[in-house]
Amino acid sequence: MSESLHTVTTMPVQRQPGCPFDPPAELIEARRHGPISHYTFPGGKPGWLITGYDLTKSVLADSRFSSRKELLLHPTIDYSGFETPPAAPGEFLLMDEPQHGRYRKPLAGKLTARRMRLLTERIEQITSDHLDAMEKAGPPADLVTAFARPIPATMICELLGVPYEDRGRFQHHVESFLNGETSDEEQIAAVTATYDYLTELVAAKRANPTDDVISDLTGTDLTDEELRGMALVLLAAGFDTTANMLALGTFALLRNPEQLAALRADPALTDQAVEELLRYLSVAKTFMRTALEDVELGGRTIEAGQVVIASYHTANRDPEHFADPHTLDIRRQSAGHLAFGHGTHLCLGAQLARVEMRVAFPALINRFPTLRLAVPAEEVALRPETADIYGVKSLPVAWDV
Numbered sequence: 365m366s367e368s369l370h371t372v373t374t375m376p377v378q379r380q381p382g383c384p385f386d387p388p389a390e391l392i393e394a395r396r397h398g399p400i401s402h403y404t405f406p407g408g409k410p411g412w413l414i415t416g417y418d419l420t421k422s423v424l425a426d427s428r429f430s431s432r433k434e435l436l437l438h439p440t441i442d443y444s445g446f447e448t449p450p451a452a453p454g455e456f457l458l459m460d461e462p463q464h465g466r467y468r469k470p471l472a473g474k475l476t477a478r479r480m481r482l483l484t485e486r487i488e489q490i491t492s493d494h495l496d497a498m499e500k501a502g503p504p505a506d507l508v509t510a511f512a513r514p515i516p517a518t519m520i521c522e523l524l525g526v527p528y529e530d531r532g533r534f535q536h537h538v539e540s541f542l543n544g545e546t547s548d549e550e551q552i553a554a555v556t557a558t559y560d561y562l563t564e565l566v567a568a569k570r571a572n573p574t575d576d577v578i579s580d581l582t583g584t585d586l587t588d589e590e591l592r593g594m595a596l597v598l599l600a601a602g603f604d605t606t607a608n609m610l611a612l613g614t615f616a617l618l619r620n621p622e623q624l625a626a627l628r629a630d631p632a633l634t635d636q637a638v639e640e641l642l643r644y645l646s647v648a649k650t651f652m653r654t655a656l657e658d659v660e661l662g663g664r665t666i667e668a669g670q671v672v673i674a675s676y677h678t679a680n681r682d683p684e685h686f687a688d689p690h691t692l693d694i695r696r697q698s699a700g701h702l703a704f705g706h707g708t709h710l711c712l713g714a715q716l717a718r719v720e721m722r723v724a725f726p727a728l729i730n731r732f733p734t735l736r737l738a739v740p741a742e743e744v745a746l747r748p749e750t751a752d753i754y755g756v757k758s759l760p761v762a763w764d765v
Contacts, residue, residue, distance in 0.1 A: 369664070370397035372413050373404070375439035375673065376649075376749035384746055384756075385616050385645060386690060387677040391415055395678050400662040403673060406442035411671040412664070417682035417702070419662050420674045424706040429653035429672065431709060433458035436652045437671045440750070454586070454593020457601075457709065464708065467594055470584055471712055474577050480715040483519070487723045490518050495731045503762035504738040512611035512759070513539075513603075515724055519716065520602035524595055525569055525576030534561060535603070542604045545748060558599075562592040602713045605648055606720050608747070608755025613641040613725065615744060615759055618737055620692050627694055628729050637694035638721045643701035644692050646677035647754045651705065676702050677754075738762040 377388035386392070391413075394401045399416020414420050423429050430436075433451040436458070437443055451458035456467035498510050505511075513535070521531045540546050540554035566578060566588045573579035577598070581591055617624040627637050651674050655666045666672060680701050681689040704711035711717070729735060737744070738760035745757040 370394050370401040371403070372401045375403065375413070378749055379746075382742060384741075384744065385612070385619075385692075387646075387649075387675070387681060388749070391675060391678045392681070395682065398662070399682075400664055403439070405437045405671065406440060407444035409437060409671070411437065411673065412661075412666060413673045413675060414662075415675045415678040415682075416662070417679040417685040420676065420679035420702060421706050422661070423653055423672055423674055424651075424702070424709065426659070426707075427461070428656050428659050430460050430656050431458055431464070431651075431653060432460055435654040435669075435671075437654075438652075439650075439673060452589075452593045454590040454595075455597055456594065457597055461708065467586075467590065468708075468712060470581055470586070471577070471594065471598070474580060475712055475716060477715040480719045483716070484719055484723060486522075487515070487519060487720055488727070490515055491724050491727045495727060499731065502765060504760050505762075507614055507759040507761050508607075508611045508756060509758070511724070511728065512614070513607045515610065516603050516606035516717075516720055519720060520599055523577050523602070523716075524565070524598060525574050525578050526565065530561070534558070534599075537561070538599060538603060542600060542752060545751070558596065559592065562595050562599075563588070566591045566595065598713070601711065602716060604753045605711075605713075606717045608647045608753050609641065609645065609717065609721060610724055611759050612645050612647060612755045613721070614728065614735075614761075615737075615741075615756055616641065616645060616692055617725075617729070618735070618761075619741060623692055623694050624729060627726070628733070631726055633694055634722050634726055636696070636698070637725065638718060639698040639701065640692065640694050640696050641721070641725075642703035643680045643686070643696075643698040645754075646680045646701075646703050648703065648705075648711075648752070649677045649749075649754055650675050651709075676705070732761075732763040734764040735761055736763065 372390060372394050377390045379388050394413065395415040399414060399419045401413045403411045403413040405411050414423055434448045454467055456464045494511050494514050498505050517531065517535045526534055537554045537558045541551045569579045570582045573582060578591060578595055627633055653672050653674060655668050655670050657668045659666045680703060683689050704714040744759060747755045747757055
């Protein structure tokens with residue numbers, strides 16, 4: 365393998381036709397040249413792309429690399445001539461310590477693995493209800509709207525205390541600003557509508573607390589504006605990622621029938637299958653970090669102020685860490701994958717997502733033993749690479765009745 369400096373010229377990069385589960389070929393090629401490549405951001409600012417597992421993990425764990433919104437660059441936006449504002453109060457994904465910890469710590473105790481396991485029975489009921497509705501309506505069905513979206517949407521809305529009658533509208537707004545296809549004006553309108561709704565929700569919870577996370581947090585010193593920002597983070601992270609994992613994961617299993625058969629035959633493989641699907645698909649593809657000082661990384665000097673793009677989906681396909689990485693193998697020991705990130709910003713909802721997937725995948729494939737694609741695989745509509753979270757827009761399926 366050559367360790368010469370490789371350059372990636374365009375981000376995001378489209379995936380190869382017929383390879384919906386693999387990272388773009390240009391990024392795989394970059395990894396072959398070494399774990400770090402040069403990247404020039406729009407406007408001409410030099411930066412870096414990390415495609416190797418070890419370096420990605422190192423960056424995510426290094427406090428010399430910042431998550432602060434005002435320091436970051438976007439791979440496709442020219443920021444020349446204007447300054448990016450800091451993250452809004454409560455939006456802790458785009459903050460460093462100690463601000464990040466101020467918001468994360470009150471939530472961490474409410475989203476522990478033990479507490480999420482206690483929700484298993486409720487997740488099983490929600491899953492069963494949607495499978496009942498699918499079965500009653502009969503084939504074909506769009507698995508995205510009938511199954512993959514409603515399960516995490518219902519769970520995160522219940523955790524946040526969103527009234528049932530508001531969930532459809534709430535879900536629509538969130539999808540509008542996360543799908544990567546709406547215009548700038550539509551995204552602004554959707555974000556504004558979501559902010560407005562959350563402002564009303566926080567005020568309602570403060571006036572009349574119920575059994576939910578927002579109500580619990582109204583008993584802290586957090587302001588309404590901070591609670592609104594935290595709720596937005598939880599909503600976006602707790603809904604969109606899991607919804608796309610359920611849909612894209614089912615697509616991947618249907619395209620690997622021997623893996624699907626193994627999972628159906630041996631429920632004990634469920635936990636391993638979920639971790640392997642997380643590694644294999646890595647729907648949260650990339651995150652950015654900015655060097656706060658000069659940092660030596662992979663034999664290169666990342667200068668203070670330069671932005672690094674951490675590529676999760678290529679890190680999780682790194683052949684130096686995972687044998688035969690482009691093969692889906694639910695018997696693989698995939699522990700240590702970076703699908704949920706790493707370090708202080710490790711996904712707060714990881715345990716909830718795991719429980720949802722551990723319940724939903726087996727329930728789906730056991731309820732419908734003859735589940736199959738209702739269209740040729742190449743006709744499945746995929747989310748564009750401009751979407752922060754990768755997945756399918758729709759997944760038409762059928763089964764024998």
